[in-house]
Amino acid sequence: MTKAETSIAVPPPASLHEVSAADYDPSVDRKVDEAREQQQQQRDAAPPATEVEVDEEDDIDDMFSLDTEAGEKPKKKKTIRVKKTKNGVALPDATAAGGPAHAGLTSNWDDDEGYYRIVLGERIGPKGRFHVFANLGKGMFSEVVRAKDLGEDGKGSGDSTPDVAIKIVRSQETMYKAGIKEIAHLQKLARLDVDDKRHVVRLVSHFTHRGHLCMVFENLAMNLREVVKRFGKDVGLNLKAVKAYAHQMLLGLALFRKAGIVHADLKPDNVLVNEAKTTLKICDLGSAVDVNEMDLTPYLVSRFYRAPEVILGLPCDASIDTWAVGCTLYELYTGRILFPGRSNNQMLHLIQETKGKVPTKLIRKGQFAHLHFDETNTFLAHAAPTAANSARVVLPTSPVNGQDLKSRLASPQVLRGLDEQEARRTQAFVELLGRMLEVDPAKRITPQEALRHAFLAA
Numbered sequence: 293m294t295k296a297e298t299s300i301a302v303p304p305p306a307s308l309h310e311v312s313a314a315d316y317d318p319s320v321d322r323k324v325d326e327a328r329e330q331q332q333q334q335r336d337a338a339p340p341a342t343e344v345e346v347d348e349e350d351d352i353d354d355m356f357s358l359d360t361e362a363g364e365k366p367k368k369k370k371t372i373r374v375k376k377t378k379n380g381v382a383l384p385d386a387t388a389a390g391g392p393a394h395a396g397l398t399s400n401w402d403d404d405e406g407y408y409r410i411v412l413g414e415r416i417g418p419k420g421r422f423h424v425f426a427n428l429g430k431g432m433f434s435e436v437v438r439a440k441d442l443g444e445d446g447k448g449s450g451d452s453t454p455d456v457a458i459k460i461v462r463s464q465e466t467m468y469k470a471g472i473k474e475i476a477h478l479q480k481l482a483r484l485d486v487d488d489k490r491h492v493v494r495l496v497s498h499f500t501h502r503g504h505l506c507m508v509f510e511n512l513a514m515n516l517r518e519v520v521k522r523f524g525k526d527v528g529l530n531l532k533a534v535k536a537y538a539h540q541m542l543l544g545l546a547l548f549r550k551a552g553i554v555h556a557d558l559k560p561d562n563v564l565v566n567e568a569k570t571t572l573k574i575c576d577l578g579s580a581v582d583v584n585e586m587d588l589t590p591y592l593v594s595r596f597y598r599a600p601e602v603i604l605g606l607p608c609d610a611s612i613d614t615w616a617v618g619c620t621l622y623e624l625y626t627g628r629i630l631f632p633g634r635s636n637n638q639m640l641h642l643i644q645e646t647k648g649k650v651p652t653k654l655i656r657k658g659q660f661a662h663l664h665f666d667e668t669n670t671f672l673a674h675a676a677p678t679a680a681n682s683a684r685v686v687l688p689t690s691p692v693n694g695q696d697l698k699s700r701l702a703s704p705q706v707l708r709g710l711d712e713q714e715a716r717r718t719q720a721f722v723e724l725l726g727r728m729l730e731v732d733p734a735k736r737i738t739p740q741e742a743l744r745h746a747f748l749a750a
């Protein structure tokens with residue numbers, strides 16, 4: 293492997309290679325992308341399975357021996373993408389059946405931004421079925437509360453009052469419609485997974501409360517970013533836990549593929565675990581899209597988890613979720629963000645340092661490739677977030693010395709410190725990661741193939 297030969301040396305800032313997953317605040321990341329996406333949308337005013345049989349559940353009890361403590365919940369922001377076209381799912385009129393009649397406006401029940409002013413102790417839902425007792429957080433799209441389910445008659449009795457999580461969508465028409473679409477996707481996935489074995493969060497019911505769409509979910513404990521922060525800050529989780537989580541996420545991805553749905557926002561924040569941290573569920577389908585209705589936008593998926601084909605403007609499909617899960621697994625194992633680029637251009641730079649230069653055929657076909665490569669297909673590293681003052685960087689086809697996954701995770705020095713079995717497992721993990729992070733989406737491993745990979749099969 294040779295070090296990058298740079299005609300003008302403009303590597304990404306050294307600090308970019310070392311970003312702790314625990315320090316990452318997704319809301320900052322999102323704001324930048326939102327602004328860019330809005331610009332992009334204004335510019336483009338006009339507007340892609342097979343099942344797999346796998347054993348359930350690895351035993352990951354006792355993997356997290358630390359006591360839990362109240363952790364800080366990362367604040368997140370989300371870009372809402374609502375297509376004008378319908379996706380075969382009947383979308384009710386937002387203003388009908390208790391929808392946001394005052395869409396865009398606020399009422400006494402709402403704050404200035406259309407969030408419902410939740411009062412702890414309040415009972416919401418048909419017959420006051422849900423007794424709200426805790427706030428779980430606020431996102432761009434909704435606020436999430438925890439409530440007791442008092443049953444259909446709203447009376448609740450003793451043992452039969454399970455906790456649920458309710459996502460109360462902001463009172464805004466586009467968000468209401470996005471919520472309806474999220475419900476349709478969740479219902480489709482649940483129909484294909486009757487036994488609830490594919491690790492996608494279950495929607496219990498939904499209703500409208502004072503103009504707000506409310507989605508009632510099974511209750512889970514925390515998301516994977518919080519898990520890493522609490523149990524693996526800066527060092528990551530052990531390989532056994534990573535293996536179990538990888539297995540479950542891939543089962544989820546296989547289901548998405550089967551359903552023809554792309555999640556399009558997979559990252560540690562959008563994967564929840566139960567109290568025992570043994571089972572995970574993929575959540576937040578607010579950006580999910582039918583594979584046949586994917587738009588070309590360079591800002592799809594949260595930036596650190598964004599696949600190169602998104603940035604390059606190539607046709608996208610479910611493979612973008614595999615890439616995002618690859619980035620997520622690296623983060624779980626190391627406690628560090630794999631590609632912490634501050635722009636799409638820096639993302640491409642970091643990706644190429646780790647994976648080698650983007651193949652010329654992809655550059656040629658990518659609609660946005662001209663923003664990052666010159667006419668000789670040489671990479672242009674931007675000094676600023678814009679393409680201005682960019683410098684040509686001649687990248688080798690192989691990874692930059694020390695940046696490839698093997699050097700990072702399974703160098704001879706690292707392997708020497710492990711027993712034989714652990715060394716073999718680590719190597720298998722790195723091999724699988726490499727396959728999930730193939731730059732060419734056509735060569736990227738599918739979830740079904742990944743589930744048969746030595747790392748998971750062993």
Ligand SMILES: Nc1ncnc2c1ncn2[C@@H]1O[C@H](COP(=O)(O)OP(=O)(O)OP(=O)(O)O)[C@@H](O)[C@H]1O
Binds near residue numbers: 429432514
């Ligand atoms: N079923 C659940 N059980 C427990 N907590 C949940 C559940 N669903 C969501 N949460 C919590 O609420 C957070 C936000 O949920 P979600 O991402 O679905 O909402 P959102 O409004 O789309 O958020 P954002 O705009 O930040 O992406 C999750 O990261 C998690 O911490």
